[in-house]
Amino acid sequence: MTRALVLGGGGPVGVAWEAGLLVGLGRGGVAVAEADAVIGTSAGAVVGCLLASGGDLTQVTSLVATAFGAEHSKLAAQAAGPLDRLISVLAQSALRPREAAGLWARLGSEAAAAKTMSEGGWLKIFQTFAGVAWPPGFACTAVGADDGCYQVWDQSCGIDVQHAVASSCAFPLVFPLVTISGRRWMDGGVRDFLNADAAAGHDVVLAVSCGLLDIPSDFGIPAMEAVMGATRARLEALRDGGTRVATIVPNEEMLELSGWGQNLMDVSRANAAYQAGTRQGEAEASHLRTFWPARTDAEMD
Numbered sequence: 001m002t003r004a005l006v007l008g009g010g011g012p013v014g015v016a017w018e019a020g021l022l023v024g025l026g027r028g029g030v031a032v033a034e035a036d037a038v039i040g041t042s043a044g045a046v047v048g049c050l051l052a053s054g055g056d057l058t059q060v061t062s063l064v065a066t067a068f069g070a071e072h073s074k075l076a077a078q079a080a081g082p083l084d085r086l087i088s089v090l091a092q093s094a095l096r097p098r099e100a101a102g103l104w105a106r107l108g109s110e111a112a113a114a115k116t117m118s119e120g121g122w123l124k125i126f127q128t129f130a131g132v133a134w135p136p137g138f139a140c141t142a143v144g145a146d147d148g149c150y151q152v153w154d155q156s157c158g159i160d161v162q163h164a165v166a167s168s169c170a171f172p173l174v175f176p177l178v179t180i181s182g183r184r185w186m187d188g189g190v191r192d193f194l195n196a197d198a199a200a201g202h203d204v205v206l207a208v209s210c211g212l213l214d215i216p217s218d219f220g221i222p223a224m225e226a227v228m229g230a231t232r233a234r235l236e237a238l239r240d241g242g243t244r245v246a247t248i249v250p251n252e253e254m255l256e257l258s259g260w261g262q263n264l265m266d267v268s269r270a271n272a273a274y275q276a277g278t279r280q281g282e283a284e285a286s287h288l289r290t291f292w293p294a295r296t297d298a299e300m301d
Helices: 011-027 043-052 057-067 075-095 097-113 119-125 161-168 223-240 252-257 267-288
Strands: 003-007 037-040 138-144 150-153 178-180 183-187 204-208 244-248
Touching: 003 043, 011 043, 011 057, 011 267, 037 043, 043 057, 043 138, 043 161, 057 267, 075 097, 075 223, 097 138, 097 183, 119 161, 119 178, 138 161, 150 161, 161 178, 161 183, 223 244, 244 267, 252 267
Parallel strands: 003 037, 003 204, 037 138, 204 244
Antiparallel strands: 138 150, 138 183, 178 183
């Protein structure tokens, strides 16, 4: 039996919440670190790489604070417009899948012309991954800015971890595109905030989303129904293929903290998000221990 952990996008606040969640699950007896594959998108790429490489997830809020210091205090406000644009593109590509690559490429063209920090400055944020050997089983997603192609970076691609993770986190119009082998790449969340289908072929998939997967009846952003519908369809495709799938979404505490997804770029909320994630992980562990049992001695051999 092979198990995959899928971690979705969600900005600096999502990084903290996902890290706390995994710490809480581990304390509750869910051995997420034993995953055969860890697949991350954007925030999930950061947390996934740390987990797969044996990093200390309890230190993630310090990592976020160091990476996104005082100069990024206005990040949440700066990201509001680009987030609306990204949701619009996600909705359009979900409704018109044959045109998806072109829609993503158009966004990539806008991102290439946007005024952001330098690419070198962006890569420095991910210097904790510089020179790190590619963690076994780790993969992260990105989208080509020039042609809208979808890419899953893994050890076989022959690129370094720092560039791979930075490209997966390159939120278009807010952060710079990342150059890899002469091509420019942007956030894997441009295709899907979760990209759960990258885990196809595994027997068990635990998918962690920084946003809800079903839209509340009173939610005021109709485009999100199309976005969430596309994500749910990819999860259902895994189930139809025989994979056992469980999902975790933010609980009420995290939804309020994140402003229902509107404040995921607000770095000042990272510490509270980590604590909320830890509490939720410990609470979720009881019903996930049988879904994700610890490896037996035979499996370890």
